[in-house]
Amino acid sequence: MRGKDKEIEEIKIKYKKRIKEHWNTDALAYQKRQKLSTDYIHYGPSCPTEEDLNLLGEVQGKEIIELGCGGGQCSIALTKKGAKCTGIDLSEEQIKFAKNLAKKNDVTVNFLQGDIENLSMFDDENMDIAFSACVFDWVQNLDEVFKEAFRILKKTGILVFSMGHPFYNCLGDSPNPNDLKLKLSYFQRDILEKDGNTGLTINYKLPTIGDIINSLIKTGFYIEKIVEPEPVEEKFMEGTSADYYPIEVLNMVPATIIVKARKN
């Protein structure tokens, strides 16, 4: 590797380590704050749930991988509906929490620590569904995640994911509904930000909508549906910062984008 490439690679490794450190430090506090349910599959704050949107279809008997499963709530909810679930997350602490939560719910889920940018522990064409909620804003290379998901999906497989809506990200933290302003350029794809909970500086890679769609197309996915949900007030996730997601702002700008893509 040449000097400049090596430097870029080292920076990437440093940022990935920091994201892991952040989630290992914050996992328990995050789970205490969020109090996520294991009875339904969530997509984001004030978003309709899978039970409303039915993007995954019948999951009974399906092999599902949850990319960035966090505390495992969605994997557990999917298992309760009869799916065979594997949940993978970068943070050992999130995985520890997920394993305990599965025990408490009396279900068996294959929870593994790992990086969703490298799914080499999974064979090609092995999964029916790849699912992810609120994770892709944290990954450093979304192209790699899509490539890996595509590789491990069966020919008839689908990828369904939610992530922060690129336009909402432009409003910055805690948007004021009475004084809405763009705080960041839509085109600023790299953001270094100090996290309020752990104090660690995180490098966010924030794609535009075009980046997300074009990356899926380049990988070979066929895009079946895009949901930019209007808020459902009673679906506000307990423990989520109301400052970050004020309902008056959600009524004007979606905070989440949900995509369903298929391999074939």
Ligand SMILES: C[S@@+](CC[C@H](N)C(=O)[O-])C[C@H]1O[C@@H](n2cnc3c(N)ncnc32)[C@H](O)[C@@H]1O
């Ligand atoms: C906001 S949490 C969402 C967790 C879960 N999907 C949920 O809805 O509660 C983001 C998660 O992404 C995980 N994560 C970030 N980058 C990752 C990567 N490269 N590979 C696997 N997990 C990652 C973090 O460890 C964290 O648990």
